[in-house]
Amino acid sequence: MQLAVKRIIFFISVFLLWELLIRVMSVPAVVLPAPSDIFLSLKESVADGTLFRDLSASFFRLFIGLLLALFIGSALGILLAKSKTADETLGSVILALQSIPSIVWLPLAIMWFGLNEKAVIFIVILGGAIVMTINVRTGLKNISPIYIKAAQTMGSKGLDLFFRVMLPASVPYFVTGTRLAWAFAWRALMAGELLSTGPGLGYTLKYASDFGRMDMVMAIMIVIALIGILADLVLFRRIEQKVRMKWGLEQN
Amino acid sequence: MFLYLKNICKSFENHGKKELVLKNIRLRVEKGEFVSLLGPSGCGKSTLLSIIAGLEKPTDGAVYLDEKPVIRPGKDRGMVFQQAALFPWLTVEENICFPLRKEMKKKEALAVAHKYLELVQLRPYAKYHPHELSGGMQQRVAIARALAMDPEVLLMDEPFSALDEQTRMMLQQELENIWMETRKTIIFVTHSIQEAITLSDRIIVMGRHPGRIIKEFSVNIPRPRNEYLHEFSAYEKEIIQLLKLEIEKKEEVDSSYAVSS
Numbered sequence: 385m386q387l388a389v390k391r392i393i394f395f396i397s398v399f400l401l402w403e404l405l406i407r408v409m410s411v412p413a414v415v416l417p418a419p420s421d422i423f424l425s426l427k428e429s430v431a432d433g434t435l436f437r438d439l440s441a442s443f444f445r446l447f448i449g450l451l452l453a454l455f456i457g458s459a460l461g462i463l464l465a466k467s468k469t470a471d472e473t474l475g476s477v478i479l480a481l482q483s484i485p486s487i488v489w490l491p492l493a494i495m496w497f498g499l500n501e502k503a504v505i506f507i508v509i510l511g512g513a514i515v516m517t518i519n520v521r522t523g524l525k526n527i528s529p530i531y532i533k534a535a536q537t538m539g540s541k542g543l544d545l546f547f548r549v550m551l552p553a554s555v556p557y558f559v560t561g562t563r564l565a566w567a568f569a570w571r572a573l574m575a576g577e578l579l580s581t582g583p584g585l586g587y588t589l590k591y592a593s594d595f596g597r598m599d600m601v602m603a604i605m606i607v608i609a610l611i612g613i614l615a616d617l618v619l620f621r622r623i624e625q626k627v628r629m630k631w632g633l634e635q636n
Numbered sequence: 637m638f639l640y641l642k643n644i645c646k647s648f649e650n651h652g653k654k655e656l657v658l659k660n661i662r663l664r665v666e667k668g669e670f671v672s673l674l675g676p677s678g679c680g681k682s683t684l685l686s687i688i689a690g691l692e693k694p695t696d697g698a699v700y701l702d703e704k705p706v707i708r709p710g711k712d713r714g715m716v717f718q719q720a721a722l723f724p725w726l727t728v729e730e731n732i733c734f735p736l737r738k739e740m741k742k743k744e745a746l747a748v749a750h751k752y753l754e755l756v757q758l759r760p761y762a763k764y765h766p767h768e769l770s771g772g773m774q775q776r777v778a779i780a781r782a783l784a785m786d787p788e789v790l791l792m793d794e795p796f797s798a799l800d801e802q803t804r805m806m807l808q809q810e811l812e813n814i815w816m817e818t819r820k821t822i823i824f825v826t827h828s829i830q831e832a833i834t835l836s837d838r839i840i841v842m843g844r845h846p847g848r849i850i851k852e853f854s855v856n857i858p859r860p861r862n863e864y865l866h867e868f869s870a871y872e873k874e875i876i877q878l879l880k881l882e883i884e885k886k887e888e889v890d891s892s893y894a895v896s897s
Contacts, residue, residue, distance in 0.1 A: 534721035536709040537689055538735035538785060548734070552725045631724045632767045 417599035422606065425599040434588065435607065441583040442573060445501060449508025450569045454562060457513040461520025461561075471521070478517055486511035486568070487575040494580070504576035504584075511572030512565035519564065523557025524550060559627050563620035570612055638702065638821065639665040639688070639789060645696035646683055646847075656846040657683055661697070663840065663849065665789075665823065670815055672824045672836035674875070676883055680847025681825045685793050688823065689715050701788060711735060714782030715791045718798055720774035722766040728777050729753065729762040735785040752780040755814060772803035776810070783818065792824045796831070808834055812859065829879075833871050834861050841875060843882040851878060 399419045405411075406418040413421055429435040460478070464471045486507050493503040527550055535549040577586025585604055592600035628634040644661040647654050658680040665671050673681040686692040688699055690709040699706040701713070722731045732749035733742070740748070753759045756776040766774055775795055782790055796804040812835060815822055826832050832839045836855055843850040853875070857867045 530717060530719055530721045531723065533691055534715070534717065534723075535734075536691060537713065537715040537791075538781075539709070539711040539738075540735075541708075544738075549723065552723070555725065630765055630767060 414596050414598055417602055421599040422602045425597070426603040426606070429600070429603065438583050438585045438588050438604075439607075442577065442585045445505050445508060445577075445584065446569060446573050449505045449573065450512050450566060452505075453509045453512030453565055453569060454516055456509065457516025457561065457565060458520050458558070460513070460517040462524065464517065464521040465524035475521075478514060481510075482514050482518065485575075486514075486572045487579070490576060490579055499581055504573065504580050507572045507576040508569045512569035515568050516561040516565040519557045519561030520554070523554030523561070526557070527553045553631075556624070556627050556631050556633055559620075559624050563616065563624055566615060566620060567612070570615070574608060638667040639663075639823075640700040641684075641688070641697070642700065643697040644684065644687060644694045644699070646680065646687065646692070647695050658687075658694070659846040659848045661847075661849060665821060667821055668819045670822045670824065670835060670837045672826055672832040672839045673842060674826055674829065674832040674839050675842030675847075676844060676879060677827060678847075679842040679844040681842050682793050683847070684842075685715075685791050685823065685825050688789070689713050689791050691715075711785045712788045713791055714785060714787035714789070716775070716778050716782050716793065716795045718794045720766070720771070720778040722774055722777055722781070724766050726765075727762070728758065728764050728766070728769070731766070731777060732781045732784045734781065748784050749780075752784045753777075755783070755817070756780045756810065770803075772799050772807060775799065775807065779811070779814070783814070783820065787820070789821045789823060792822060794825055794827065797827070804831075809860075811835065816859075829872055829875050833857075833868055833875075839875070841878055843879075843885075845885070850882065 403418050403420060406416065417425075426435075460474075464475050464478070489510055490503065490507055493506045497503040497506060531549055531553050532545070535545055540549060573584075574586045574589075577584040578590050581587060582591070585608060589601055589604045592598075592604065625634070641661055641663040644658055645656070646658040647656045649655075661684060673684060675681050683692060687694050688706065690699075690706050690713065706713075722728075723734065726734065729746060729749045732752060733745040736745040736748055750759060750762060753762055756779055758773060758776055758780070761769060761773065761777075766777070769777065779795070796807050799807065808831060811822075814820075815835075824832075824835060833855055839853045839855060840849055841851045841853070842848065853871065855861075855871060857864045857871075861868055
């Protein structure tokens with residue numbers, strides 16, 4: 385409770401100070417809008433429904449892209465963990481790809497798929513799949529050998545061992561991988577939409593920027609931040625913590 | 637003869653040098669016997685147990701169970717490790733059902749699980765997850781899990797050494813009761829002399845460099861043994877004497893390494 389109170393007071397004073405400075409120094413809204421302008425712009429986009437239209441368009445791409453990213457990432461992660469040759473060859477490519485921000489692929493993606501949904505979804509998949517691959521691989525490689533030995537003495541081997549012991553044992557890494565994949569995919573999505581077509585949050589942001597509507601730009605930035613925080617803190621961190629506790633990786 | 641270890645040798649490569657861990661281990665265990673492998677760390681007793689379990693292969697020699705050679709792990713040999721090794725994603729009863737699910741229906745498997753939970757006095761904890769149990773309780777679940785698949789032999793690798801003194805004594809008592817009730821053959825690895833004397837029919841004392849059997853004792857004290865302090869300490873003295881020689885010898889070996897390196 386103490387913490388929440390502290391934060392509320394902090395944010396209120398930041399906004400008040402911001403508003404005050406803008407008015408006293410009469411900063412033009414094109415340079416930096418006042419919080420009240422941002423709020424009005426947010427209200428407007430809620431009222432005329434554009435915010436929800438953009439949100440649903442963005443979430444549709446995110447959902448498809450993230451789902452495919454998790455699927456591809458899991459498959460690749462399992463392959464790298466199980467095959468030494470794949471790990472030594474393909475694994476190095478994946479590590480190299482990790483250091484390229486996925487948005488850098490957009491020009492190529494537009495050449496391949498055209499200036500449309502598919503190009504953006506491709507960027508989202510790339511953003512999420514690589515981090516998922518790395519986490520799944522690490523998870524499978526780090527299974528405590530005692531679980532494997534115990535299962536073997538109970539007659540488990542081959543596929544049975546893989547599905548009943550190795551996969552469940554690495555679930556905490558799957559969860560962490562999903563959380564990170566979401567974070568990467570979300571950023572990739574915004575960047576992709578910014579440089580591609582609409583509708584979508586990123587596209588509307590670009591549109592607002594072209595017309596010098598910095599109040600709308602900041603309103604969308606706040607929406608992007610809120611969604612990011614909500615998904616990460618409220619959803620993924622909680623699941624992750626619960627799983628890690630149950631798997632005995634953390635004491636409460 | 638029931639379990640027979642025929643001239644087991646095991647060596648590991650260590651920095652290019654071959655190191656003999658077990659040399660010519662020959663051992664017979666009769667059905668229903670409680671045998672302890674006792675020795676200082678590094679005598680290869682855990683390796684020997686892993687070989688019986690089929691988790692490791694001997695460099696030479698073979699293990700026979702009921703005349704059949706042991707080549708891989710199997711359900712006829714249940715194993716309890718130093719850590720409970722319960723699967724954290726399963727509840728207690730699901731853990732015990734783990735080895736049973738292939739040969740029986742869920743309902744039957746659960747009935748068996750509950751029976752063995754009863755045996756280790758943890759019936760009320762069937763729906764708990766391992767992380768909600770204490771170390772001693774987890775180890776009892778591990779024992780129930782190994783027993784539930786009704787193995788020919790129960791292999792125990794220092795199962796109580798990670799527990800505190802009181803819990804350890806309680807579990808030793810409980811294991812003795814379980815053994816008397818089920819009459820399972822048990823091979824029990826330990827480095828505690830008291831634990832070996834308290835529990836076993838026969839103690840195999842092992843030495844190191846290389847790991848080998850130095851002496852066998854049959855423990856002829858009526859159970860429960862904590863009432864026969866005099867006899868108990870006689871065995872204790874003799875084994876301590878024997879191991880003392882072994883540890884002194886080990887120090888000589890160590891210091892000769894130190895000089896040569």
